[in-house]
Amino acid sequence: MFAMSNEEKSASAWNFRSNPENTMAKSVSTLTLKKYKQEGKKIVCLTAYDYSTAKILDQAGVDLILVGDSLAMVALGHKTTHAVTMEDMIHHTKAVTRGVERALVVADLPFMSYQVDETHAISNAGRFIKEAQAQAVKLEGATELNLQVISRLVSMGIPVMGHLGFTPQSINVFGGTHVQGKSADDAIKLIEDSLALERAGVFSLVLEMVPHSVSKIISQKLQIPAIGIGAGDGCDGQILVTDDLLGKYTDFKPRFVRRYASLDEVCSEAIKNYASDVMTSKFPNAQESFFLSETEEKLFQDRLKAGSKN
Numbered sequence: 200m201f202a203m204s205n206e207e208k209s210a211s212a213w214n215f216r217s218n219p220e221n222t223m224a225k226s227v228s229t230l231t232l233k234k235y236k237q238e239g240k241k242i243v244c245l246t247a248y249d250y251s252t253a254k255i256l257d258q259a260g261v262d263l264i265l266v267g268d269s270l271a272m273v274a275l276g277h278k279t280t281h282a283v284t285m286e287d288m289i290h291h292t293k294a295v296t297r298g299v300e301r302a303l304v305v306a307d308l309p310f311m312s313y314q315v316d317e318t319h320a321i322s323n324a325g326r327f328i329k330e331a332q333a334q335a336v337k338l339e340g341a342t343e344l345n346l347q348v349i350s351r352l353v354s355m356g357i358p359v360m361g362h363l364g365f366t367p368q369s370i371n372v373f374g375g376t377h378v379q380g381k382s383a384d385d386a387i388k389l390i391e392d393s394l395a396l397e398r399a400g401v402f403s404l405v406l407e408m409v410p411h412s413v414s415k416i417i418s419q420k421l422q423i424p425a426i427g428i429g430a431g432d433g434c435d436g437q438i439l440v441t442d443d444l445l446g447k448y449t450d451f452k453p454r455f456v457r458r459y460a461s462l463d464e465v466c467s468e469a470i471k472n473y474a475s476d477v478m479t480s481k482f483p484n485a486q487e488s489f490f491l492s493e494t495e496e497k498l499f500q501d502r503l504k505a506g507s508k509n
């Protein structure tokens with residue numbers, strides 16, 4: 200028998216995960232993700248903001264779907280994540296959870312929904328679980344308040360995902376979109392913050408725009424899975440904004456994004472073809488239209504003629 204290479208093993212594991220017969224029966228939980236880490240299986244994560252996209256990702260076998268506050272830019276056209284509200288996030292999370300049967304759905308707590316005080320943070324996190332049927336929430340940073348909020352939420356039965364490195368809600372403090380943890384001091388602080396989040400009870404941690412060796416050592420030190428975005432291949436899984444990967448959101452393309460499609464071009468071409476068909480009366484054709492029965496058509500024409508005599 201031939202021995203399988205690592206690439207072949209990963210491909211066959213993915214085929215198994217994305218086959219509806221194997222995947223639909225078993226939904227992904229926070230424990231599944233921990234088990235994947237222990238077994239050395241990479242965790243596949245993406246964002247979604249609507250029902251049809253969430254359904255495609257889920258049926259393709261994506262493990263974790265994040266309703267990210269990147270919604271602000273990608274779906275709502277804002278310049279940063281700041282403007283998105285709890286109401287926006289709840290509305291879109293509801294749409295996503297309706298489309299998902301297997302993946303773990305995580306909802307992002309938006310700017311100022313958890314930074315004010317514990318009670319406010321807890322009631323907002325609870326809304327995602329109760330009203331929108333998300334299975335977990337995510338928040339950015341490892342402040343003292345965040346650590347308290349995380350342990351309270353976990354004790355109440357709400358799993359929390361952490362997010363360190365470049366945390367977009369703090370873009371104004373960072374002075375732009377920059378790699379974090381670039382000095383030895385900052386790298387050590389990132390390790391300490393990651394461990395503090397783990398102790399507080401997060402089930403997983405996003406590391407965004409962090410140097411390779413730093414995210415790799417954090418992933419090795421943590422028992423929980425570290426999910427990278429612009430953090431190299433040493434993490435336990437990867438996440439990207441789906442619209443970046445599909446080439447649908449093109450306002451800017453961070454260096455860490457790999458485009459797997461050019462949906463902007465595909466969509467634009469399709470829309471131009473539609474417009475041309477409308478203008479030349481090629482759309483709609485007979486199959487795309489509805490007709491009266493012969494009898495009703497005759498009666499209808501007779502009525503029109505009779506009417507025109509009056």
Ligand code: KIV
Nearest residue numbers: 246267268269405440
């Ligand atoms: O809001 C978002 O989409 C995110 C990720 C890409 C990690 O936080």
